[in-house]
Amino acid sequence: MPATDLELLIQAAHASGNIATRFWTDGHKTWDKPGDAGPVTEADLAVDAMLHDTLRAARPNYGWLSEETEDNTKRLTQDTIFIIDPIDGTRAFAAGERTWAHSLAVAHRGQITAAVVYLPLRDKIYTAATGQGAQANGAPIQPSPRTALDGAQILASKPTFQPQHWIPPMPKLNRNFRTSIAYRMCLVAEGRFDAMFTFRNTWEWDIAAGALIAAEAGATVTDRHGTPITFNSPDAHAKGTLCAPAPIHAQTLAALTTETSTQP
16 A cells, blocks of 8 residues: 555556546547536546545545545545546547546645646646645646736636726736646646636635645645635635736735636
8 A cells, every 4th residue: 555645646646547548549428417517528437436446445534525426525524535536627538639637636624735636648747745845747846937927827718817807907918728727737836837817616626636736836826815725615616716926926816806706
């Protein structure tokens, strides 16, 4: 059995990649979840089942929160839980694109303590554990040294740039996009982009692993209002996510209106 939670997550992420890649190569069924909750594929469910069996067998006292498993309030009574997105970027996966990820994290009393984001078709694995820094393929990473929000390279969806979110005049920002939220946070962690924003309420499984990786790299990660995110909440949501180096994070908060986030 792996000695640490991080080692366990790394092994599980590679096993997830093996399963998902076979479906991506050989074909898979895709259908829409009820309530306009987005697509799900055979690969999502197969990876989820494997992770549930493998991780819970290794850590039977840990609770479980996953996008593809029906939620159980028992997790709220457990100090330590797994927070899992079997495939983050399912739309990209279903479309035959290469940029999707497995996002695996452990939370202890509301704080993420170990995290892995793995992109098997990009041959990229991001890892972090509390107090140990963050790595990409084993090499230390750090966020952009940029200090100015104006002109920054931002990872965000189009609605993020709607004027109601911003105090006029809106900063001059360059928008970029990746379908996997976890990957967006990792790209900020390694300094390839300056910040990642989402103002809608955000599922914990989308951001748990990326939050620790970005924070351990040296970025600031909060909800949309600047409040630290506590994980394993009853509704499994954060009120949006801001992920950026400290100067850009502070300037972003100062530039935002106080409008209320909407449901995902």
